[in-house]
Amino acid sequence: MTPPRLLVRGIHKRFVDGDRTIEVLRDVALEAGAGEFVSVIGPSGCGKSTLFNIIAGLEDAGAGAVHVDGDLVTGRAAHTEAFAYMPQQDLLFPWRRVMDNTTLGLEIRGVPRAAARARAGALFARFGLAGFEEAYPYTLSGGMRQRAALLRTVVQERPILLLDEPFGALDALTRMELQEWLAAVSSEFGWTVLLVTHDVREALLLSDRIVVLTPRPASVAATIAVPLPRPRALEVLADRAFIEAETGVLRALRAGSAVPVDGSGGGR
Amino acid sequence: MIRPIGRVLPALLLAAAILAAWEAYTRASGIRPQVLPPPSRVLLEGWAFRGLIWSHTLPTLGETAIGFSLAIVLGTAAAVAIDFSRAVRRALYPALVASQAIPVVAVAPLLVLWFGFGIAPKALVVALVTFFPITVGWVDGFASTERAASNLLRSMGASRWQVFRLVRLPGALPSFFSGLRIAITYAVIGAIFAEYVGAKRGLGIFMQLQQNSFRTDLVIAAVVVTAAISVALFLATSALERAVIPWHHASRETER
């Protein structure tokens, strides 16, 4: 049997802040097969970004392991090479034109400029950014900024994409548009994706499986499969299987929070 | 960028009003020009002595340029060292702050004593008074880098030097230019102050000589030249800033 593309086991994490210790993650485990789209959903402040930083190799875990294609990567120099990471803020750099923002990862890896621009340039149309290659980021709309940040992420051609609330800051209409668009492109390119979200419908629309986390300290409350073919369009919202999965996610979220959801201590 | 005349008009009107009031007062009160000359006299006498004033302006400009360049080089080097090493930060920061507590009045004569009446002590005084805002501008700018931005670059496999070059350095430029604009306004004054202590040529020594011979009009003319140089250098720094970091102003203006 081939090992899953991504296997995360027994992640623990606590932050020591002066004389205060905050336990953030308690024995979190998840996995994703190649080409699978897995969402991580949980209340604000439960530790989703922290989990992603650990998976991406940016932060040390107290305990636990990350395997990629069966190989342990935790603590290895090559750890970050398995992941392309899109942080919660778009972090487009104002001094770089859109094209130069999107080629940043390739530039760091030493890909020649012309080749990097060609690779990123080939994606601009599909990302709805054609004609904005030489624009500065401040001229882009919120939705375009997120698509540019996503382009910068995928053009690195790493095996696994980590997307931390890519649509969190957008208005409802733009968000819906981008969700449908992401559903289409992610199946089209066969990406393996781990997505953090607050939005139950977003998770249901995009994912093969949904990992529901409890409030801090986060552990896995439930993993719910969405047994519908991808890519899905908004019409799927009325589907029976969709509604069943939605009920399952909402139940797991509620069961996880013994205290009221907004008492989880997170703030944004 | 086109600057509409309406934006400079209030400043010009205010200046004209002050000059008119000054002129009227000196004429009405009959005050001696050795005490307070009218602006018209300052202008005419300053123009009559323009060759002499210019020959004293050039050394001052030279000292300012050398001292300021020195401050930029040293300030940048210090800031980069501070950013890369916590030990350097701990060692250097108190010394930097202390350097600003040094009364220039006391140090300038010592510098003349050590380095003579040439250009060196003046350039050093200029560097001393401009070094601090430049260094602090860089250091604050580097420190303003978001942790998430460094994380993003590290996720791309960037080395520490790449994070510095690609994010910390360009991100610090607006803060550096703020420091630079503050520094340039001290620079000319620093040079003139050092000349007061001991020099053969320069606007500072020119002012002192004219004061000793009660040519208050020429002292004021030299002050006007000094102010004009400061304003010109300030505007040049702002223009340089717009040329180097056009994205900064463009993105701020759309936010208004």
Ligand SMILES: Nc1ncnc2c1ncn2[C@@H]1O[C@H](COP(=O)(O)OP(=O)(O)OP(=O)(O)O)[C@@H](O)[C@H]1O
């Ligand atoms: N470097 C740190 N030091 C101390 N505490 C931290 C640190 N980073 C995160 N935390 C804490 O860990 C908890 C989880 O933070 P995290 O950003 O992972 O939450 P999140 O689930 O991503 O929240 P959100 O949904 O609002 O983005 C928070 O309570 C936060 O205050």
Ligand SMILES: [Mg+2]
């Ligand atoms: Mg988060």
